[in-house]
Every structure is written in C-alpha cells, then in structure tokens.
Amino acid sequence: METQGPQLIPNDKKKIHLKSNAIQQFLAFGSLIILIIFFSIASPNFFQFNNIIGILLSTSVIGILALGATFIIITSGIDLSVGTVMTLCSVMTGVFITSMGLPIIVGVLGGILTGATAGAIAGIAIAKFRIPPFIATLAMMMIAKGLALVISGAAPIYFTSYEAFTEIAMGSIIPGIEIPNAILIFFGMAVIGGIILNKTIIGRFTFAIGSNEEATRLSGVNVNKWKIIIYSIAGIFTGIGGIVMAARLNSAQPALGQGYELEAIAAVVIGGTSLSGGKGTILGTVIGALIMSVLTNGLRILSVPQEWQTVVVGAVILFAVYTDVIRNKKAN
Amino acid sequence: MAEKLLKMEGISKAFPGVQALSNVLFDLNKGEVHALLGENGAGKSTLMKILTGIYQRDSGTIIYQGNEIEIADTKEAQQLGISIIHQELNLARDLTVAQNIFIGREPKSGFRLFLNEKELNLMTQELFDRLNIRLNPGELVEDLSVAKQQMVEIAKALSFESKILIMDEPTAALTDSEIDSLFTIIRNLRSDGVGIIYISHRMEELKRIADRATVMRDGTYIGTVNMREITIDQIISMMVGRQIYQNQRPEIKNRRIEKVLEVKSLNRGSTIKDVSFDLHQGEILGFAGLMGAGRTEVARAIFGADPLESGDIYIRGKKVRVKEPLDAVNNGIGYLSEDRKQFGLMLEMDIKANIAIASMNGFVQTGWLNKLNINKQASKMVDALKIKTPSIHQLVKNLSGGNQQKVVIGKWLTRDSDILIFDEPTRGIDIGAKDEIYKLLNELAAQGKSIIMISSELPEILRMSHRVIVMCEGRITGELINDEKISQELIMTLATKRIG
Ligand SMILES: Nc1ncnc2c1ncn2[C@@H]1O[C@H](COP(=O)(O)OP(=O)(O)OP(=O)(O)O)[C@@H](O)[C@H]1O
Ligand SMILES: [Mg+2]
Numbered sequence: 155m156e157t158q159g160p161q162l163i164p165n166d167k168k169k170i171h172l173k174s175n176a177i178q179q180f181l182a183f184g185s186l187i188i189l190i191i192f193f194s195i196a197s198p199n200f201f202q203f204n205n206i207i208g209i210l211l212s213t214s215v216i217g218i219l220a221l222g223a224t225f226i227i228i229t230s231g232i233d234l235s236v237g238t239v240m241t242l243c244s245v246m247t248g249v250f251i252t253s254m255g256l257p258i259i260v261g262v263l264g265g266i267l268t269g270a271t272a273g274a275i276a277g278i279a280i281a282k283f284r285i286p287p288f289i290a291t292l293a294m295m296m297i298a299k300g301l302a303l304v305i306s307g308a309a310p311i312y313f314t315s316y317e318a319f320t321e322i323a324m325g326s327i328i329p330g331i332e333i334p335n336a337i338l339i340f341f342g343m344a345v346i347g348g349i350i351l352n353k354t355i356i357g358r359f360t361f362a363i364g365s366n367e368e369a370t371r372l373s374g375v376n377v378n379k380w381k382i383i384i385y386s387i388a389g390i391f392t393g394i395g396g397i398v399m400a401a402r403l404n405s406a407q408p409a410l411g412q413g414y415e416l417e418a419i420a421a422v423v424i425g426g427t428s429l430s431g432g433k434g435t436i437l438g439t440v441i442g443a444l445i446m447s448v449l450t451n452g453l454r455i456l457s458v459p460q461e462w463q464t465v466v467v468g469a470v471i472l473f474a475v476y477t478d479v480i481r482n483k484k485a486n
Numbered sequence: 487m488a489e490k491l492l493k494m495e496g497i498s499k500a501f502p503g504v505q506a507l508s509n510v511l512f513d514l515n516k517g518e519v520h521a522l523l524g525e526n527g528a529g530k531s532t533l534m535k536i537l538t539g540i541y542q543r544d545s546g547t548i549i550y551q552g553n554e555i556e557i558a559d560t561k562e563a564q565q566l567g568i569s570i571i572h573q574e575l576n577l578a579r580d581l582t583v584a585q586n587i588f589i590g591r592e593p594k595s596g597f598r599l600f601l602n603e604k605e606l607n608l609m610t611q612e613l614f615d616r617l618n619i620r621l622n623p624g625e626l627v628e629d630l631s632v633a634k635q636q637m638v639e640i641a642k643a644l645s646f647e648s649k650i651l652i653m654d655e656p657t658a659a660l661t662d663s664e665i666d667s668l669f670t671i672i673r674n675l676r677s678d679g680v681g682i683i684y685i686s687h688r689m690e691e692l693k694r695i696a697d698r699a700t701v702m703r704d705g706t707y708i709g710t711v712n713m714r715e716i717t718i719d720q721i722i723s724m725m726v727g728r729q730i731y732q733n734q735r736p737e738i739k740n741r742r743i744e745k746v747l748e749v750k751s752l753n754r755g756s757t758i759k760d761v762s763f764d765l766h767q768g769e770i771l772g773f774a775g776l777m778g779a780g781r782t783e784v785a786r787a788i789f790g791a792d793p794l795e796s797g798d799i800y801i802r803g804k805k806v807r808v809k810e811p812l813d814a815v816n817n818g819i820g821y822l823s824e825d826r827k828q829f830g831l832m833l834e835m836d837i838k839a840n841i842a843i844a845s846m847n848g849f850v851q852t853g854w855l856n857k858l859n860i861n862k863q864a865s866k867m868v869d870a871l872k873i874k875t876p877s878i879h880q881l882v883k884n885l886s887g888g889n890q891q892k893v894v895i896g897k898w899l900t901r902d903s904d905i906l907i908f909d910e911p912t913r914g915i916d917i918g919a920k921d922e923i924y925k926l927l928n929e930l931a932a933q934g935k936s937i938i939m940i941s942s943e944l945p946e947i948l949r950m951s952h953r954v955i956v957m958c959e960g961r962i963t964g965e966l967i968n969d970e971k972i973s974q975e976l977i978m979t980l981a982t983k984r985i986g
Contacts, residue, residue, distance in 0.1 A: 365578035432580035
C-alpha cells in the first residue's frame with residue numbers, strides 16, 4: 155500500500171478529529187437549551203413570550219459589546235474599555251442631539267464615531283506604542299469614564315422630547331409582531347460581525363494575528379494597521395451598543411457602564427473563544443450572551459437573590475472555560 | 487559567465503554585546519545553489535534576516551540585479567522577489583494550510599474586502615500539484631506533523647515565484663525521502679534560474695545539492711569555494727578552524743549491566759503499543775526509527791509529560807509512579823525535548839535562569855535564592871558546554887539555535903539527573919558543536935549516567951549507542967547490540983517493518 159519514490163508527504167498517523175470549534179459551540183448551545191428547559195419546567199412564568207422578549211432585550215446591549223470584544227479576544231488582545239466607552243458614546247449622542255440640536259441620525263452617527271475613535275486610539279497605543287492591551291484599554295476605560303462625567307456635567311441627559319430616538323431600541327419595525335428593534339439590531343450586528351469575521355480579509359487577519367502575530371508580520375502583513383482597524387471595528391460595535399443603551403433608557407446615564415466590559419468578556423469566553431487567541435466564533439458569543447441572560451432571568455423568576463445570581467454566573471464561567479481547557483487537552 | 491543576482495559587501499551588524507557580523511561578503515548567481523555554512527552563532531541567520539528586511543544592517547552595501555538597494559521590511563523583500571524559509575516554523579496554527587500559504591495575498595471577490603476561499607484553495611492545490619506536494623489545502627496547520635508544517639513553509643516560500651529563495655535549515659525536521667523530493671524541487675528551481683541560498687548543518691547534503699559554498703566563522707567571512715573543488719573535510723576545517731574530535735564506535739565490553747530503568751508493556755492509544763525495554767547503568771541506548779514511530783511519545787510518557795494507559799516503570803528495581811514531570815525529575819530523570827523552543831526553554835529569560843530552573847531547591851538557602859551559586863553554576867556550564875554568548879545574563883532567545891540546545895543540556899546536567907533522555911540532541915547543531923555534544927554524552931555515560939538517545943540520523947545512532955532499539959508505528963521492532971553485525975540497512979528494514 156505504501157507509495158514509493160519522491161513525494162512530499164510524511165507518513166504520520168491519521169487523526170480522527172472533529173473541528174474543535176464545532177464541539178464547543180455544540181456544548182454551549184446544548185447548555186443553553188438545557189437551561190431553557192430547566193427553567194421552563196421550574197417556573198411556568200419563564201417560557202412566556204413577554205419573558206423571552208425581556209431576556210433578548212436584556213441581552214442586546216451586552217451582546218453587541220460582546221460581538222466587538224470577540225474580535226479583540228481572537229487577536230489575543232483584551233478590551234477593558236468597552237463599558238465606559240459605551241457610556242461616553244451615549245453621552246456624546248445626547249450632547250449632539252439635545253444640546254447641539256443636531257438631527258437624530260447625525261447624533262447617532264456621532265455616537266458611533268466616538269466609539270470608533272476610542273477604539274482607534276486604543277489600537278494605536280497597542281500597535282504603535284507597544285502598550286499591552288490590558289493596560290492601554292484600562293487607561294482608555296478611565297479616560298472614557300472621566301470624559302463622560304465631564305461632558306455630561308455628571309448628570310443624565312434625557313431624550314424625552316425626542317421620541318424618535320427611543321424608537322431606535324424600543325420601537326418595532328416589523329409590523330404586527332412586538333419585537334423591539336434593540337433585539338433586531340443585536341441579531342443584525344451579529345450577522346454583520348459573522349460576515350466580517352469569516353468572509354473578509356479583516357477577519358482573516360484577526361485570526362492570523364491571534365494565532366501567530368510574528369508569522370503574520372513575517373508574511374509581509376502590516377500587522378499594526380490591521381490591529382488598529384480591528385480595535386476600531388470593535389469600537390463601532392461599542393458605539394452601537396451605547397446608542398441602543400441610551401435609546402432603551404431614554405437617557406444617557408454617565409455613571410453607568412463600568413462592569414459591562416467584564417460581562418461582555420464573560421459572554422465571549424462562555425461562547426468558546428479562547429483568551430489565548432486564534433480561536434472563536436460570533437455564534438458562540440451570541441450563545442454565550444444568551445446563556446448569561448437566561449441564567450440571570452431564570453434565577454430571578456425562581457426568586458434567587460441577586461447576590462446568588464452573581465455567584466452562579468461566576469461558577470458558569472469557570473465551568474465553561476474548564477470544558478474548553480479539557481477539550482483543548484483532548485485535541486492535543 | 488554566470489549572471490550575478492546579488493552581491494552583499496562589507497555587511498556588519500551588532501547586537502548589544504555581540505558583534506554578530508563584521509564585514510561579511512556574499513554573492514549569488516542566477517540558477518545556483520549557494521550553501522551558507524558556519525557553526526552555531528556564526529551569523530548565517532542574521533545575514534539572511536538583513537537580506538529579507540527583518541534586521542537593518544549597520545554598514546555595507548547590497549547590490550541586487552545591478553542596483554544598490556535598501557530593504558526596509560519583509561514586504562519590500564517579497565516585492566523584490568526575495569523570500570525565505572525561516573529556521574523556526576512561522577505558521578499561524580489556527581489557520582488552514584492554504585490560508586497560511588497565501589496570507590497577506592488572499593484572492594478577493596468584492597471591494598478588495600471579501601475573501602474568495604474557493605479560489606484560495608484552488609490556487610493552493612495548483613501550487614501543490616506543480617511541486618508534487620501531497621497535502622490537503624483545507625487542513626488546519628495545528629493538525630499537521632512538524633514535517634508537514636515544514637512542507638507548508640517550503641510551499642509558501644515557493645509560491646512567491648521569487649528570484650532568490652533562502653532556505654535556513656529546511657531539512658532539519660525532514661526524513662530522507664522528503665529531503666529527496668525537496669532536492670528535486672530545488673534542482674527544478676535552479677534550472678528555472680532561481681538563486682538559492684541554502685543553510686544546513688547536514689554536511690552530507692552539500693555535495694548533492696550545492697554549487698558553491700560560503701563559510702563564515704564568528705561573524706566574519708572565511709571564504710567562498712566551488713563545491714566540486716573541495717572536500718567536506720576541508721570545508722569543516724574552514725568552519726571550525728581546528729581539528730574536531732572523532733570517536734569510534736563505543737566500547738561494549740567491561741560495562742556493568744545493572745538495570746537502572748525497566749519499562750514494561752507501556753501502552754498509549756495508537757502511539758505506544760506494548761513497549762518494553764531496559765536501560766543499563768552507564769549505557770547509551772539509541773532509539774532509531776522514522777518520524778512518527780513513537781519514540782518521542784515513549785520518552786514523554788516515561789518523563790510523565792503524557793499520561794499512560796497501562797504499563798509499569800521500575801527505577802533500580804523499584805516500581806515508580808510517574809504521573810507528571812515532577813515525579814520523573816525527583817526520580818532522577820531528565821528530558822531534552824526535540825522541540826526545545828516550545829518545551830525546553832524559557833526564551834524570554836536569561837541563560838542563568840534557564841540553567842537553574844530544574845534545580846531551584848539546590849540554590850535556595852534559608853528561603854533566599856543564592857544568586858552567586860546560580861551564577862557560578864551557569865558560568866561553569868557555559869564554559870563546559872562552550873555556549874557561545876557574551877555573558878550568562880544573555881536572554882536565551884538571542885542565542886543561536888545550537889547554543890540554545892546546549893543551554894537545555896546544561897539545565898539537566900545541573901540537576902545531576904541519573905537518567906537522561908535526549909530527543910534529537912543534535913538537531914540544528916553544527917558539526918563542531920555536534921562533536922562536543924557526542925563527547926559530552928560519552929563522558930556522561932563513562933561517569934555512570936544512563937542515556938536514552940532518540941535520533942533520526944542513523945550515523946549518529948551507530949556512532950553513539952551501545953545498544954539500539956528500533957521502533958515502527960508505536961512498536962519496538964528490534965533490539966540490537968551495536969557490534970559488527972549491525973548496519974544502517976538492517977535498522978532501516980526494522981524501522982519500516984509494519985506489524986498489522
Ligand atoms: N536579536 C538578537 N539579539 C542579540 N543577539 C543576537 C540576536 N540575534 C542573533 N544574535 C547573536 O548573533 C550571533 C549570530 O546568530 P545567528 O542566529 O545569525 O547564528 P547562526 O549562524 O544562524 O547559528 P545557527 O546555526 O545556530 O542557527 C549569535 O551570537 C547570536 O547570539
Ligand atoms: Mg540560524
């Protein structure tokens with residue numbers, strides 16, 4: 155059976171193996187289904203249309219932030235600034251629309267641009283000035299937090315006289331079915347994120363940089379440029395998250411936001427994206443974000459005190475990452 | 487008269503504490519294979535990194551196709567038609583074969599943004615067909631063996647259709663038949679007029695493939711010779727500038743045959759199948775076989791790096807449980823991995839830290855690290871092993887490949903392990919250093935240490951081992967005393983003896 159003569163194929167053992175991403179996604183998806191079944195049995199109030207919509211609505215902001223964070227984490231970076239940058243974006247939108255009287259669409263674009271700019275600055279600090287992502291985005295987190303407070307005068311900005319703005323999140327563009335736009339925006343962004351990550355050159359370099367930055371650089375790829383682009387894209391997601399947040403609350407709350415970055419990271423990690431980079435999916439992140447909000451919602455319906463909800467979510471993160479570790483070990 | 491493709495003149499380059507290159511000369515013709523030779527740390531890789539824009543030279547000129555040029559970065563080198571296969575593997579493990587080969591040059595289908603994966607795989611398949619490489623473009627690189635990964639690197643470099651192709655030890659991880667195919671490819675490129683710079687420590691390859699050779703020593707230019715007009719021995723003495731130690735087949739008589747290590751019926755999936763053997767005191771036990779025969783797996787299992795399914799390990803007659811490397815180290819076993827970068831060294835730390843790491847307890851006094859002793863031990867090892875470095879404070883990542891290997895050896899010598907497992911101890915090591923390592927192994931054995939030496943180079947096995955164990959597909963297919971009856975052919979037959 156052995157072929158002879160020169161041929162460039164070393165004879166090593168064939169490995170039967172499933173795509174590891176697929177397994178993790180299956181695991182995460184399975185857990186989500188099990189959670190849903192469990193809570194549906196435990197409480198008749200869980201599997202109700204309104205409650206499901208509530209869950210999706212509460213997933214939307216964290217979910218959008220987590221989509222952006224997925225890109226960063228696949229490059230083996232981290233972004234601690236998404237929570238407060240999101241707030242800064244809401245505040246800027248508030249200023250554009252209410253104080254400056256700009257049209258809503260301009261205010262929205264301005265908010266998104268704020269996110270992109272913050273992302274680009276973090277990206278430049280990381281790529282050009284070689285500041286580790288943890289530190290660069292920690293600094294960005296504090297800068298954004300401070301700026302949001304300064305610009306808003308530490309007071310909420312209300313959009314009460316701009317009803318159309320609230321519609322962005324709470325209205326429903328599909329006639330007949332009461333699905334708030336925030337949810338549609340989340341899923342829409344997920345689709346866009348998935349396309350960018352899997353079908354475009356940006357996604358390819360996201361994986362390549364996370365997998366082996368040096369090899370990518372030696373292949374003649376301008377790694378710095380692409381890192382800045384990737385952080386900017388994540389910033390755009392953050393900006394959109396900020397708009398949805400403001401529209402949902404009908405106000406920009408300058409003191410809110412800190413802590414969201416960790417929940418976003420948690421969603422990404424539960425969804426099977428590896429913090430060491432090179433591996434991850436958008437679908438995983440969507441499922442991860444859903445697991446977190448199903449869990450919180452279900453526990454609340456079962457009247458588990460809020461403090462304990464947090465403990466459970468923490469345990470779930472440990473468990474999720476542990477299955478990931480086991481899986482990686484098996485694969486090797 | 488051959489057409490000049492490249493001329494590098496007066497090239498110098500200093501790193502902090504090291505003059506890596508001084509006033510080096512190198513030239514390359516169209517359609518020739520020009521070997522670049524020298525001991526570990528001679529500066530070969532550094533010179534090539536200057537040519538490919540990774541490092542910037544301190545002085546000197548580069549004339550390429552008649553014009554003086556500056557090469558600012560890798561991209562520029564690629565555009566000029568200069569590509570390189572690096573000494574270290576440089577692949578993105580989470581991407582597929584095709585994605586790695588065309589990274590940065592992906593075919594796009596819209597707005598220069600969307601990828602055309604189908605076209606990508608097609609391009610890769612065409613490339614493979616042309617080069618007679620049998621790999622699946624869609625396979626993930628992390629699922630490939632080291633040899634296949636090396637093939638991907640080679641294919642990637644060839645895909646640039648370069649005028650100059652640099653190969654920095656391309657054959658270090660390849661088996662003989664793979665090397666044959668690589669040489670076929672090289673000969674084809676040569677007749678297409680490509681200039682090839684070929685770096686290798688495998689002297690036996692040179693006569694087969696190289697037209698000319700340039701020899702470097704300690705960062706200086708020694709000379710350029712026509713391969714047809716010179717013997718390998720002459721080249722070696724140019725490289726090392728001294729006579730090198732040659733030893734005969736080891737003495738078999740008068741050895742105590744006290745069993746130090748007994749391994750009984752080891753099993754681990756499809757990689758280790760019913761492996762049993764003994765290791766005697768003061769013995770060098772060679773493990774021969776093709777790549778993937780399971781030799782490394784056996785070594786890792788004995789060292790506790792991978793879990794076993796079944797089997798027992800006895801050390802000096804006492805059964806031991808080796809569940810993790812710590813157990814093995816405590817039982818006096820040291821392991822030099824074949825992949826020193828990944829498993830043997832802390833690249834970002836200095837020489838002294840690497841030498842001390844396995845023996846920290848010995849350097850602690852009342853809770854404090856005795857830095858003085860660490861420094862002393864490190865200096866001792868640097869001298870004893872002739873590690874080429876400005877000081878013991880040098881980061882290991884800045885050492886040349888061969889010197890890194892010596893640091894790993896120094897680590898286990900410091901630990902004073904009784905049983906040493908050397909996995910490909912001379913891979914990527916120059917001929918002078920190779921001999922020093924052979925000498926060292928013999929000395930260690932003479933001192934009563936017991937050594938398992940895994941090697942894919944048969945001459946090395948025959949030269950060093952008292953006994954030879956041959957493996958094939960996870961099984962031991964032969965155990966031989968290294969006497970007059972043994973031969974390379976016999977070992978090869980056993981190494982390809984497939985059972986079931
Ligand atoms: N980035 C660096 N920083 C400091 N010193 C370096 C660096 N790169 C190489 N050197 C030093 O320069 C010298 C030449 O190293 P180089 O890697 O070019 O050797 P080489 O001839 O390729 O050896 P080998 O055969 O072992 O690969 C060595 O002394 C090495 O320690
Ligand atoms: Mg080198």
